[in-house]
Amino acid sequence: xxxxxxxxxxxxxxxxxxxxxxxxxxxxxxxxxxxxxxxxxxxxxxxxxxxxxxxxxxxxxxxxxxxxxxxxxxxxxxxxxxxxxxxxxxxxxxxxxxxxxxxxxxxxxxxxxxxxxxxxxxxxxxxxxxxxxxxxxxxxxxxxxxxxxxxxxxxxxxxxxxxxxxxxxxxxxxxxxxxxxxxxxxxxxxxxxxxxxxxxxxxxxxxx
Amino acid sequence: xxxxxxxxxxxxxxxxxxxxxxxxxxxxxxxxxxxxxxxxxxxxxxxxxxxxxxxxxxxxxxxxxxxxxxxxxxxxxxxxxxxxxxxxxxxxxxxxxxxxxxxxx
Numbered sequence: 001x002x003x004x005x006x007x008x009x010x011x012x013x014x015x016x017x018x019x020x021x022x023x024x025x026x027x028x029x030x031x032x033x034x035x036x037x038x039x040x041x042x043x044x045x046x047x048x049x050x051x052x053x054x055x056x057x058x059x060x061x062x063x064x065x066x067x068x069x070x071x072x073x074x075x076x077x078x079x080x081x082x083x084x085x086x087x088x089x090x091x092x093x094x095x096x097x098x099x100x101x102x103x104x105x106x107x108x109x110x111x112x113x114x115x116x117x118x119x120x121x122x123x124x125x126x127x128x129x130x131x132x133x134x135x136x137x138x139x140x141x142x143x144x145x146x147x148x149x150x151x152x153x154x155x156x157x158x159x160x161x162x163x164x165x166x167x168x169x170x171x172x173x174x175x176x177x178x179x180x181x182x183x184x185x186x187x188x189x190x191x192x193x194x195x196x197x198x199x200x201x202x203x204x205x206x207x208x
Numbered sequence: 209x210x211x212x213x214x215x216x217x218x219x220x221x222x223x224x225x226x227x228x229x230x231x232x233x234x235x236x237x238x239x240x241x242x243x244x245x246x247x248x249x250x251x252x253x254x255x256x257x258x259x260x261x262x263x264x265x266x267x268x269x270x271x272x273x274x275x276x277x278x279x280x281x282x283x284x285x286x287x288x289x290x291x292x293x294x295x296x297x298x299x300x301x302x303x304x305x306x307x308x309x310x311x312x313x
Contacts, residue, residue: 003215006216010216011219013223014223014226017230018227021233021234022234025233030241032238032241032245033245036244040248043256044252048260051264052267055267063278066278066279070282070286074289077290081293081294085297085301085304107309188308189308200300200303203300204292204293204297
C-alpha cells in the first residue's frame with residue numbers, strides 16, 4: 001500500500017470513528033432527554049392520581065354528609081307530619097267524646113271492661129272525667145254484670161267522684177288503688193304512637 | 209519519501225486531534241442533554257401545582273354539578289313524599305281514631 005493510500009484510509013477511518021462517536025453521543029443525549037420527559041410525565045401522573053384520590057375522598061365525605069342531612073331532614077318532616085296527625089286525631093277524639101255518640105259510649109264501657117279483665121281482684125274503683133261520670137253511673141250495673149261474666153267471679157264497682165283530667169276513657173284501679181289500668185284516650189293515643197307509628201308512617205310515605 | 213512519511217505522521221496527529229474534538233463534542237452534547245433534562249424536571253415541578261390546581265378546579269366544578277343534582281333530586285323526592293302524605297293525612301287520622309275507639313288494648 002502506498003503512503004497516499006494509507007493517508008486516505010486513515011482519513012476515512014477517522015471520519016468513521018468521529019461519526020460513530022457523535023452518533024452515540026446524540027443517541028445518549030436523546031435517551032437522557034426522553035428519560036427526563038418520561039420521568040416528568042410519570043411524576044405528573046402520580047401526583048395527579050394522588051390529588052384525584054384526595055379529592056374523591058373529600059367528595060365522598062361531603063356526599064355522605066349531604067345524604068345524612070337529607071335523611072335527617074326527611075325524618076324530621078315525617079315526624080312533623082306524624083305529630084300533626086296525632087294532634088288532629090286527639091282533636092277528633094275529643095270531639096267524639098263530647099258528642100256523646102253511641103260509638104264513644106261503647107268505647108267508654110269497653111275500656112272499663114278491658115281494665116277490669118286485666119286486673120285481678122273483685123272490688124274496683126273507676127275514675128273518669130266529670131262529663132262521663134253520668135253515663136257510667138247509668139251503665140254501671142251492666143258493666144258489672146259483663147265483667148262478672150268475663151272474669152267468672154264477683155265484681156263490685158265503685159265510681160269515684162274525683163274528676164279525672166282526661167278527654168275521655170277511664171282509669172280502672174283495684175279498691176286499694178295499688179294497681180291501675182289506664183285506658184284513657186290519652187293513654188291509648190300514646191300506646192298507638194309507640195306501637196303503631198311505623199304503620200302510620202308506612203301508609204303515609206309508601207310510594208305509589 | 210521521508211517527507212511523505214512525515215506528512216502521514218502529521219495526518220495521524222490531526223486525526224487524533226479530530227477524534228479528541230469529537231469526544232469533547234460528545235461530552236458537551238451529553239452535558240447539554242443533562243442540563244435540558246434538569247430544566248425539564250424543574251419546569252415540571254414549577255408547573256405541577258398550577259396543573260394540579262387546574263385539575264382540582266375542574267373536578268370541583270363537576271362535583272358541584274353532581275351535588276346540586278343530588279340536592280335537587282332529594283328536594284323533589286321529599287316534596288313528592290310530603291304531597292302524597294298530605295293527601296293521606298285524613299285517612300291516617302281516621303285510622304288512628306277508629307283504632308283507638310274501636311279496639312281494646
